[in-house]
Amino acid sequence: MVMETTPQFFKRGPSSLTRLVFFVLLSLILMAVDTHFKYLHEIRQTIAVVIYPVQKLAFVTTTIYDLVTEFSVSRNLADENARLKQQHLFDSGQLQQLLALRAENEHLRKLLKTTLRNKNKAIMAEIVSVPRDPFNRKIMLDKGIQSGIQTGQVVVDDLGVVGQITRTYPWLSEVTLVTDKNHSVPVQVVRNGLRSIASGTGKYRTLELRYMANNIDIQNGDLLVTSGIDGVYPSGLPVALVSKIKRNNAAHAFAHITCTPIAGVDRNKQVLILSLQLPSSENPTKSIDIQPNDKRRGEIGVR
């Protein structure tokens, strides 16, 4: 044992500088491939399976810690119970109305022969981890492929949209939050039905509406809900509140509109994963049919 660890004078591997250059190049290539192509899926899946026990253990540890702290502050439990009972009563009252409205809506839509709105199935999941650096607006949930989770599903909490499933592992799934810089949600202002796209900025609890004209009718405190025209997010889910509007008149053509997301992953541990059977599954074939027409129209436009 001791002989193995004593430095060997003659038999040596490549020098540490050579190793450094090798590893730096390798990781740069990995990063480039990972950001621009999707070839590394299998490698990621394999590593995810390897570290799953550690992640699970970390999750169990935090759960136990939460339980203990909850137990130690059980003085508030009675208050919380009373509050929740009241909330439940209120919610079930509204739910009864909803059932009646849904039946009515279905009936009216049948009369109008339009596509039926889809009933959402929801799976509850718990947040396993939030990233440890400020760059990443992603979280991990404790349900994965084994529970039937697919990429593209929408994640909500009790107040509004949290994000969208972007990667699935056998027992975990990764959610990109609406605040991620590569994420956008089509939204609608509740007050006047104005449509826009809320894009993530990568900053903590900040969204923005890009390319909106300076004179647009939008006010501080306006509620933005999903418009549902992307076919990913069902319509009517609250997304954000408009928090700051800067109309720079001469300097820029567009207003600078900042919003604060309504849902928050730092408040509760449970979220819902909505699974939708979208009526738009036939769309791809349709769009292929339309393509030649579009091209012709484009050519005419160029002339």
Next chain:
Amino acid sequence: MFVNHSEQEILRPAKGWFIIFSLMVALLLNLLSLQGIVLTLRPDFVALVLLYWSINQPQQIGMSAAFGMGLLMDVGNSSMLGQHALAYSVMIFLALLMYQRLRIFGLLEQAPQIGLILLAAQFITLLTELLNRTHFPGWYFFLASITGMLLWPLISFLLKMPHDPKHDPNVL
């Protein structure tokens, strides 16, 4: 100075399983879901443990192990594949350049130099993120290196115990 050095040489080689176990515990600590100020202040435990082993057992933990642990962190943290791997490889390269000098110092004197190495690693992470067009997160981002530096004496003391002749478990 010389006394310290020879004292370090007497250390029995760490068992392979203990190194792997310590790295897994560090990974667990890194993957704990925390919030708020604790999340900001949390040091990179994997980086600290890797640094300890590369300074004290450079024959067992080198850049390849650092690269591998980096890949595990990348997937666990759902960041770009290769980001932590790059930071850890460069960090261990710096540690291997300095390990003979670092061993001469006591744990408290080592801490500032470890802090600098951790800062270098964080700087590389920041650079890769900025190249990927992310905004600058603010200076508090570097606080993690400072807590890492403050925790260094404690962590190296804990990791040294099992293979320190002064704390021989058989004597107990």
